[in-house]
Amino acid sequence: MAGGIDMGGYVPPQTLPSFTKHGASLLPTTAxxxxxxxxxxxxxxxxxxxxxxxxxxxxxxxxxxxxxxxxxxxxxxxxxxxxxxxxxxxxxxxxxxxxxxxxxxxxxxxxxxxxxxxxxxxxxxxxxxxxxxxxxxxxxxxxxxxxxxxxxxxxxxxxxxxxxHGVTERVGAHRMEHPPRTSWNERRRREVEFLDSMPTVLIIGGGHNGLMTAARLQYMGVSCLIIEKERRLGSQWRGRYSSLCTHDPVWFTQLPYLPFPATWPSYTPADKLGDWLEAYASHLDLNVWLSSSLQSVTWDAAKKEWSASILRPTGEVRALKIRQVVYAGGWNGVPLVPDVPGKEEFEANGGRVLHSSEYKNANGFEGKKVVVIGSGVSAHDIAQDLVNSGDADVTMHQRSSTLVVSTIALRELLNRGGFLEGGLPVDVADMLLFGWPMDVQKLTMAANTTLMEKIDRETLDGLDKKGFMLNPGPEGAGYLFLVLTRRGGYYFDVGASQMIIDGKIGLKTGGEAARFTPTGIEFSDGATLSADVVIFATGFGAIRENLKQTFGEEFIKGLKDPWYLDQEGELRAVWRDSGKQSFWYMIGNLSYARFYSRRVALQIKALLTGVWDGVRYSIKEDPKEEPHGVNIDLPN
Missing domain, CATH: 3.10.450.50 (Nuclear Transport Factor 2; Chain: A,)
Known part of the structure; x- marks a missing residue:
């Protein structure tokens, strides 16, 4: 197992309660x-x-x-x-x-x-x-x-x-009783277009984070507008490679207020999830402007409001005055593609170079020699799809060690936490999961990782024999802390690992892509691979560049990086104080969005109603101290 993964040093040595430490034991008959x-x-x-x-x-x-x-x-x-x-x-x-x-x-x-x-x-x-x-x-x-x-x-x-106190969520027994006796469609048209009022909250991004946050706020009585640059909701999922499915099972990916039907597959195809998000917005009457983008936004400290200009698909620019802004534009910045010399000559000779975000399906790759640079989720999924659907000759280049866990083992972990058929109510299971301090959760995850490795032992041994570089996560704590600190470095195995073991996907380990040749690519260790196509599954940059383009250089100066860890081991800025007044990060996968959308909504509602004055009992941070962890993708 390869090491060298730095968690930033925030976790002090701890032990979980084995009870020998505490001089007592928990008897099997304990009630x-x-x-x-x-x-x-x-x-x-x-x-x-x-x-x-x-x-x-x-x-x-x-x-x-x-x-x-x-x-x-x-x-x-x-x-x-x-x-x-x-x-x-x-x-x-x-x-x-x-x-x-x-x-x-x-x-x-x-x-x-x-x-x-x-x-x-x-x-x-x-x-x-x-x-x-x-x-x-x-x-x-x-x-x-x-x-x-x-x-x-x-x-x-x-x-x-x-x-x-004093805020009733408009669900269940408190739902709307009698709609006004007017045209429902006309009423919704005026609401969506904000012809009679201004939205209180502007949400940038209509993915699952934006939709769940809008739903939470709307049913707490807060007027929201979502702006989405794509022409359809769910396009972020439909636009990925066509074989993509969620790697988390259905019980872990539920959305608030509208659970998946009992007929829903255990793992959701990306296109199907995109359709569900579109239906979610419709059924929950969320206000969304499609094909719309933020042209400018400025904060008036005296009035405590934002002035925003939104470009609509008609060319009209709408000027809005809003109280709060939520950034829900995803946790990825621009695609990261290494600057490898010789690319022009390779392409002039008929070669093709693309980033994993540009890959849709195996059409046109039939019989091609493809080198996939990277060994994370996208790299594995694309390599598997190319072999299964395109009959391509695929070699994966693994630059550093990767954590591999099967979806079977992952599902067993989630089942233990109550996420299963007939399991705990999702709100309760979420509370148990997200209620762990990071320090302690790192240790429970280490114990769980050991159990998951037992389930995956045959696969892990097979990969090891093949030369695939494995790691068990930071200090053995598994995939979760790679997600939270690196946003990469892991693979949820849905079959590609066995294809590597069987030789259906070739493997090149170590070295860096040094230069393109007319017929392929050469690495820093002197090895060469022939290639018709090179796909860089090398991740994405930080979101600060996206924000700088929208809000300007001055705005991001005081903005905290969302994924750094504070001195107590918690994520430093996402879902909490971003460093900018009335600006919120709402970023995460489906499960994180489900849980933390409520936390963000509660904070916003409390500020708007005056229940809370905005003062937090926060860490007294030393301005000289560097935040812990990493905030950029370090792809394999």
């Missing part, structure tokens, strides 16, 4: 419900009494408390008694945390992960701003040298704002 109920009674009493010592007595000395908006209006992680004590001294009384009780949303359960195990349940509580949930995970604790029965203490808490 979770009475354990959780007893702990909750004591915790609720301690909160009601505002007794911080009593609260700390219910937590492990090295416990974590992660808060998402409910007590900090930020995404924070507090570690150990000292960190949690300071947080509670500053926020407990101020936030008026109260009415803590068990929730019926999740049956208390014992969770086992290899040799690790804990008891978990969910509670609810109120604050001065809204209603919140509390995930708590307990282990038996016996201080070193002590005798007697162990105490149950929390090693991880997650407090999370769910709703705002």
């Amino acid at each position: 979770a419900a009475p354990v959780c109920e007893t702990w909750m009674v004591a915790f609720s009493a301690a909160i009601a009494a505002r007794s911080i010592p009593a609260i700390l007595d219910l937590l492990l000395p090295d416990a974590y408390w992660k808060d998402m908006l409910s007590l900090t209006w930020d995404f924070r992680v507090f570690k150990g008694h000292a960190g949690i004590q300071e947080f509670l001294e500053d926020r407990l009384a101020l936030c008026e945390m109260r009415d803590v009780r068990m929730s019926t949303a999740l049956t208390p359960s014992v969770v086992r992960l290899g040799e690790l195990s804990w008891v978990q349940a969910v509670g609810t509580f109120e604050t001065k701003w809204g209603s919140a949930s509390l995930v708590f995970r307990l282990v038996p604790y016996l201080p070193q040298g002590s005798e007697g029965e162990p105490e149950w203490r929390a090693f991880a808490l997650f407090s999370n704002l769910d709703t705002l």
Whole structure:
């Protein structure tokens, strides 16, 4: 296994509760419900009494408390008694945390992960701003040298704002009762065109992030406009290679308010997902301007509003005054293509060079010699499609090690988290998943990665024998932290790995593309490959360049990079403070968009209603300290 992956050094050495550490063991017969109920009674009493010592007595000395908006209006992680004590001294009384009780949303359960195990349940509580949930995970604790029965203490808490006081989401029993007795089509036309009012929020990008955020806001009573440069919603999916399917199963890719029907395939074809996004906007009455682009946008600090000019497909430019801007234009910048000398001569000799984003299908590649530069998801999918559909002679160039996990193993992981047929309600499963502090999740993912490697052992051994360079992710933590910090370096195996093992896809490892020859490509290690076509599956740049083109150089100076990790191990700017007032990043895959669209919507709604003044209980960042992690794609 190759190493050398840097996570930025933000994660201190930690251990998960194996219980030998805590001098106690979790018996197979442990009944979770009475354990959780007893702990909750004591915790609720301690909160009601505002007794911080009593609260700390219910937590492990090295416990974590992660808060998402409910007590900090930020995404924070507090570690150990000292960190949690300071947080509670500053926020407990101020936030008026109260009415803590068990929730019926999740049956208390014992969770086992290899040799690790804990008891978990969910509670609810109120604050001065809204209603919140509390995930708590307990282990038996016996201080070193002590005798007697162990105490149950929390090693991880997650407090999370769910709703705002005075804000009723217009769903279910609160849905619209009687539409006005006017033409529905005419009413929708005027709403979509904003003929009678201005939108409060402008959302740039009509992909799944933009649509879910608009839906969340609209059903909290906030007027939104989505602008999308393409002529149809879903074009981002339809425009990719035609064999593309989601690599996450249907239970993990649901959208809020409109779940997929029971007939939906386990893995969604890209074109089908594009059609679903189009239908989603229609069924939820979202306001979308297609074939429209942002021409200019400026912030008026005195009026606390944006002035935006939107170019419509008719050539008309609409001027809008808006309160908030959400960037949902995707997490990729421009395609990255290495500047390899000799390209002109190669193309003049009949060769063809393209980026993976330009590949649609295998038509025209029949019998061609194709070199695919890269070994991430797109590289594998394209190579597999070329062999299956185009009968091409394909060689993959792997420049650095790659994490490989099968969709079978990935599905097993998600099933364990409640994402499966007849599993947990998706909101509950999301809360359990996203409620882990990154530090701890890195360790749970390492344990899960070990289990997934057992499932994939035959494939991984076959790849290793073939010379394919493998890695288990940063410090063995699997694919998740590659997604969050590199946006590359992994492959969800849907069959290409076996094709490499069988020799149907050739493999060249190491070196860099040094120059094109008239008949192919030469590498820095002296190796050469004949090629009719070279496809660079080498990723995309950061989104800052996209933003600079739209908002200008001055705007991005104070803008935080979305994917850096802060000192507490959380993503630094996406879904939270972007560094610019009234500007939000809304970026992520379908599952992240589903969960975090609600968090973004709650923050915006709280600001608009005056429930929140915009002040966060944030990390006191040292301006000299570099953010952790990486923010550019480092493709294979």
